Amino acid sequence: MTQFMDVHHGFEGITPEQLREAHDADLAIEKDEGVHFERAWADPESGTIYCLSEAPSADAVQRVHERAGHRADEVHQVPLSI
Amino acid sequence: MTQFMDVHHGFEGITPEQLREAHDADLAIEKDEGVHFERAWADPESGTIYCLSEAPSADAVQRVHERAGHRADEVHQVPLSI
Numbered sequence: 001m002t003q004f005m006d007v008h009h010g011f012e013g014i015t016p017e018q019l020r021e022a023h024d025a026d027l028a029i030e031k032d033e034g035v036h037f038e039r040a041w042a043d044p045e046s047g048t049i050y051c052l053s054e055a056p057s058a059d060a061v062q063r064v065h066e067r068a069g070h071r072a073d074e075v076h077q078v079p080l081s082i
Numbered sequence: 083m084t085q086f087m088d089v090h091h092g093f094e095g096i097t098p099e100q101l102r103e104a105h106d107a108d109l110a111i112e113k114d115e116g117v118h119f120e121r122a123w124a125d126p127e128s129g130t131i132y133c134l135s136e137a138p139s140a141d142a143v144q145r146v147h148e149r150a151g152h153r154a155d156e157v158h159q160v161p162l163s164i
Contacts, residue, residue, distance in 0.1 A: 003123065005123055005125070005130075014162065016162050019162050019164060020164060023164050039163065039164060040164045041085065041087055041134070041160035041162065041163045041164075042160060042161075042162040042163070043087070043159055043160050043161070043162075044161070045158075048087075048158050048160075050087050050160070076125040076127075076128055076130050077127065078123035079125070079126070080096065080098050080101050080123065080124040080125075080126065081121065081123045082101060082102060082121060082122045082123075
């Protein structure tokens with residue numbers, strides 16, 4: 001299992017409730033792909049969301065996000081962390 | 083204090099030691115700006131680094147990174163998090 005950081009654009013004005021709903025939609029199905037979404041951070045001003053996950057592959061991360069209705073614009077493996 | 087996520091590009095091939103050195107360079111001077119760098123994640127393949135910090139402003143985050151020798155390409159306030 002490796003860590004991944006993915007990025008979503010276009011979420012200007014996102015509220016705490018909407019972030020929670022989107023995250024919960026991922027959590028509800030993540031096991032199907034062997035993914036776990038650990039954290040999410042959002043900037044309502046620029047509309048950017050960052051999600052940190054553990055997953056077997058970037059494709060697995062993307063499949064969960066797609067099925068939950070919010071495809072990521074970028075998915076990067078982040079094998080190095082502090 | 084707010085959380086910020088900043089992004090650096092162009093670090094293809096970065097090693098764990100180089101990430102640690104860069105992070106330590108930030109930690110050594112962060113107090114001057116009232117910033118604390120909490121986490122950092124790197125993708126050596128795409129050369130992308132993500133840094134999570136607590137800071138009084140995006141400018142304060144950038145000043146620390148600039149003085150440490152690695153200006154960020156983007157700094158986003160992330161007031162929402164899970």
